[in-house]
Amino acid sequence: MRPTVHDIAAAAGVSLATVDRVLNQRPGVRRITREKVETAIREIGYVRDVAAANLAKSRTYPLVFILPASDNSFMHGLHAEIREAMIRSPSERTSIRTVEVAAFNPAALVTALEKLADERPAGVALVATDAPEVVAAVDKLVTDGIPVVTLVSDLTGSRRHHYAGVDNIAAGRTAARLLGRFLGDAKGEVAVLAGSMLVRDHRERLEGFAALMAQEFPKLSILPVLEGRDDPELAHMLVADVLSKHERVIGIYSLGAGNRGLVRALKERASSRPLTVVAHELTVHTRAALIDGTIDAILNQNAGHEVRSAIRVLKAKADGLAVIDAQERIRLDIFLKDNLP
Amino acid sequence: MRPTVHDIAAAAGVSLATVDRVLNQRPGVRRITREKVETAIREIGYVRDVAAANLAKSRTYPLVFILPASDNSFMHGLHAEIREAMIRSPSERTSIRTVEVAAFNPAALVTALEKLADERPAGVALVATDAPEVVAAVDKLVTDGIPVVTLVSDLTGSRRHHYAGVDNIAAGRTAARLLGRFLGDAKGEVAVLAGSMLVRDHRERLEGFAALMAQEFPKLSILPVLEGRDDPELAHMLVADVLSKHERVIGIYSLGAGNRGLVRALKERASSRPLTVVAHELTVHTRAALIDGTIDAILNQNAGHEVRSAIRVLKAKADGLAVIDAQERIRLDIFLKDNLP
DNA sequence: CCAAATTTGATGTACGTAAATCAAAAAATT
DNA sequence: AATTTTTTGATTTACGTACATCAAATTTGG
Incomplete structure (x- = not known):
């Protein structure tokens, strides 16, 4: 049986009221008595029954x-x-x-x-x-x-x-490795779509991503970050733009929210050149895109x-x-x- | 405030004792009364306070x-x-x-x-x-x-x-996709190391793995399953053997436990031909192997x-x-x- | 309609803790 | 030593539920 306040009282040789005063930091207890009680608490290994306390x-x-x-x-x-x-x-x-x-x-x-x-x-x-x-x-x-x-x-x-x-630096590094490994020997450019560089989690993801890319996949070069402000329309525009202007883009890392625009841009593009995409957050949109192959991997926080x-x-x-x-x-x-x- | 037994009693117009009899399925309550109480419980949305009940x-x-x-x-x-x-x-x-x-x-x-x-x-x-x-x-x-x-x-x-x-079929499929994607365009053979085909989780992992491999990565062929009985020594022998006899092995999926032997065999091998390895369960051994690059990915259940x-x-x-x-x-x-x- | 059986109510104790009150004891102050 | 102040003890009520007991009311059977 788990010890109770009564057991403390008995062990310390004081009354229940005094034990209560010590336990709940009420005034009117001499130092010596307080220490006696605290010792007893430690010695018999008392832990307050939170359920009973909350009830009371x-x-x-x-x-x-x-x-x-x-x-x-x-x-x-x-x-x-x-x-x-x-x-x-x-x-x-x-x-x-x-x-x-x-x-x-x-x-x-x-x-x-x-x-x-x-x-x-x-x-x-x-x-x-x-x-x-x-x-x-x-x-x-x-x-x-x-x-x-x-x-x-x-x-x-x-x-x-x-x-x-989640650890967002680790998330960025993980995205980099997935993208790097999935792309195999291919050489080319990687586009990064973020929400805003004013938010710490986005900055950290980018930091981890860029670091691992530079370190382990030097044959892939990262294009300047696109800031989509987590806005589907803006994201769509930015991604469509970068895909049309940069022939050599073979990978995309979307580290922010609002991936609806990204997915739309990916589906609309003319070229049939394969594109490996890693995105963040599992939503109805990213889930559908993962299933139909538009996105290759999703990093998620539950x-x-x-x-x-x-x-x-x-x-x-x-x-x-x-x-x-x-x-x-x-x-x-x-x-x-x-x-x- | 959350309703209590007293509220039920008031709402049903009966005594506390009767409410208690209904709640705890004690005998001596007429059908009509019982139903009256049960209706009251539903209507005021009473739920027993488990903490208080357990205390009592x-x-x-x-x-x-x-x-x-x-x-x-x-x-x-x-x-x-x-x-x-x-x-x-x-x-x-x-x-x-x-x-x-x-x-x-x-x-x-x-x-x-x-x-x-x-x-x-x-x-x-x-x-x-x-x-x-x-x-x-x-x-x-x-x-x-x-x-x-x-x-x-x-x-x-x-x-x-x-x-x-975990869903072991999904685990097998996931391993297959990781291996397949990591290997890129490479053609060759894949070895599978299991514990025993008598255990359901191992069977299911293999099932998922083989199915996805056949479906999406036909250029990779799966060698007959090695049964290591989760024994490091046996696993070591089997893996060393298959690596020496099969020139074209470029990937390994270890779906059972006891990966110490696998790791040892991988480190001992002579050939420097790259090998992609996916294993199950994060342990001190697999963790070290992941960090030093001997293993490429680990699937884990916490x-x-x-x-x-x-x-x-x-x-x-x-x-x-x-x-x-x-x-x-x-x-x-x-x-x-x-x-x- | 009466007796027996069943159903219901009233009440108390318990669980472990919190919190309050009042009296008694001990310590500190004069 | 007497007084004041501080500390301690004893006791009670409460939280929401479980469980037991006994009395009172109601229903059922004959």
Whole structure:
């Protein structure tokens, strides 16, 4: 049987009330007594029964998700997963609220973060826009004792407790190797379509991609990055343009969202010269393109896992509990047409 | 606020005791009353607070894991993950016991399963050996109301509640495409190293691999399968032999465990002709070989996820609760040297 | 319509923790 | 030593559910 507060009391030779005072950091306990109790806790290996404690406290975990107001499949998917989590809220004792802020806009994000200081939620998850003032705002929350996790895009240099997202440098390198290996001995040019170089995850993917390409596949040269702003129309135009102007393009890496335009441009092109394409994020569009052979591989981050992981981590941090690191590592999914879920 | 038993009682116009009788299927309630209560439950959307219920019942979930006594890295890893889960047992209210049975031995497995009927654990997870008598034994447990999940290797045709493992046909197909694409235009032979064709997961991987190879990469021909019985020594011998005898081997698919022998054989070979290798299961040996370039890709199933998923599912089934399907899908990891965890 | 059987209600205890109150004891201050 | 202050103990209620007991009400059978 797992030890309870009664066992601590007996072991430390104090009353239940004193144990409670120590456990919940209530005042009115002498140093010596406090230490006696703490020793007893360590010695009998007591761990608070979180379920019972939450029951007694009628505790719920008010969580806030701050998301960019972006209109692409991935963000829609992320929203959908958060809605799913809201449905499960009653049984998980969470109460989740989402806040939408303008995308790629540090100021808007900072404003949203500052508002939370008074509200004091049990935890905050945010898709970070990478800027010093955002780091400061996040650090402020952390200092105030509010658990913070970054979602999808990290905020390096900040004191956030956790990052629920993939390693984007590794993703870029993986894309490079897939493209390089799939292209075999062929020589030629590779086009890169990104959303915006202002977002950290896109920058990191490009960084990893370019590094590995240069290092291992020197016979492939990378064309200047196309910034499609995750907009299907713009992406379509850019890709169609590069394909018509550059004869020697034999590979494309699409590292952002909004791949609808890319797929359309690929299907419209006149030349029948083979083209190897690696793209990010599994959506209805990329999935169809993978199946019909327009895209060769998709790198994906599972939004559902990211959301559930963020919630688990926030709850654990709010209670000062440990997390299972291996469980919370968000893996990079590689999908070929054969292992689609 | 989430409705409680009191709310049901008020809504149905009965006492708490009657609600309790209905909820816990205790006798002594008239049909009409029972229906009145059940309607109220549905209408106010009551769901039992499992945490509170488990507290009141002092409930623990006695779970049994039945594992083959195989001496390879993957099974060691699986054991390690179960030990980790045992450490977490107190806070998860589980009490986990493992049973080791002879590998590839239906009779031994059946004996172990039959013993469990009396013990009546809250759930059983087993690495299935594929045989009709095992199906019968599993179905017996299911009929007795004991939740059963298969782990790593499935038992098709049985009434097990869930399978915590990867889709092995898809894994085989994925291996085939990786190998085929990595080899580009090259023509030649491909060797396949398996553990045993008596195990379902190995059979399925081969099936998927052979099918996709024939369909999409006809210029690559598959040599007769080598059965290494997951034994490093035997695998070493078989691979060394096939490499020396077949000049035209340009690819290898290792779909079983015990890849230490394979790696050794690859490093020892004289010829410098390039060889593309896809193997299963990330272990210290395959990881090192991936990094040094001996292996080109590793397909992996995450044992930790499988164990945690099996536990979650067994607990949910024991309580008659729903599981989050997307969360419990065990994904096939594809590791290149760039996305290693 | 009465007795027996069944059904329902009322009530209390338990699970492990949180939180509050009030009294008693111990320590610190004068 | 007397007083004030601080510390500790004892006890109670609560969270939402499970489970048991006994009394009261209702239904059923004869």
